[in-house]
Amino acid sequence: MLKGDLIAQREQYLPDMIHGDLDSLRDDVRDYYEARGVPVLRDGDQYSTDFGKCMKKISSRLTSSMVRDVIVLGTLGGRVDQGLGLLNEIYREENRHADLRLWLFSECSLSFILRSKETLLRGLQEDGVFTENVGFLPIYGPAIISTEGLEWDVKEWPTEMNGGQLSTSNHVKANDVRIGTDVPILFTIERAPL
Missing domain, CATH: 2.60.120.320 (Thiamin pyrophosphokinase, thiamin-binding domain)
Known part of the structure; x- marks a missing residue:
């Protein structure tokens, strides 16, 4: 894929928000998304992961009539401890919300x-x-x-x-x-x- 195609795709698929403790969010990335109207929300809770913070935010917006399929991209790659932590969190979230289904997509699976x-x-x-x-x-x-x-x-x-x-x-x-x-x-x- 050409660099211009990647830029066009990034513009086409903007997130609804960026939410977490933001400790690893680069300034240029923050500036890029804020300039396009994407809210960047900081949650300073250090007893939960960024995924846990995002799930709390998603859960607070769910209603009983909503489809509850959540696609999670870029999962189960990299650090083993973070992958196992994510598997623990999806189990917890699906138990909290009976109609919620989390789909974990990684490069390979x-x-x-x-x-x-x-x-x-x-x-x-x-x-x-x-x-x-x-x-x-x-x-x-x-x-x-x-x-x-x-x-x-x-x-x-x-x-x-x-x-x-x-x-x-x-x-x-x-x-x-x-x-x-x-x-x-x-x-x-x-x-x-x-």
Whole structure:
């Protein structure tokens, strides 16, 4: 992509606001967005992360009639401690707000929480958006999972993070995949290269 194209895209997709403790916000970035009418709001709370501060701000604006899908970009890359902290925060936020769904997009993957029930994921192999690589991670506690549509399907299979067995590096083999779990687990699927 050419530099001019990137500048045009940045102008087209302005955020509704920038919110956090702003300790790493460069002056030139602040000036750029403020000049375009984007509010830059400082929250000095040092007992929460910037993501937590943003979720508090989003939650305060939600009404019962609103769609509650939040796309979080640039996640789960970089520092491991920050990635694990984010996974903790999405679990907390989805438990606070039953209708909220957080979609974590990184350069390489899409991740989200599968809640305790049966879930049907449709069209995973359509349009070449995703590769076949998926994982089901019981990061919120031991789980019993069942799957259909994968290379290595399981039935009432115990899985846990503390030295137990995990379903990572599995492969989607059907357009629709069914997953059952008795407790929330993290689902992740690899994005296809652009």
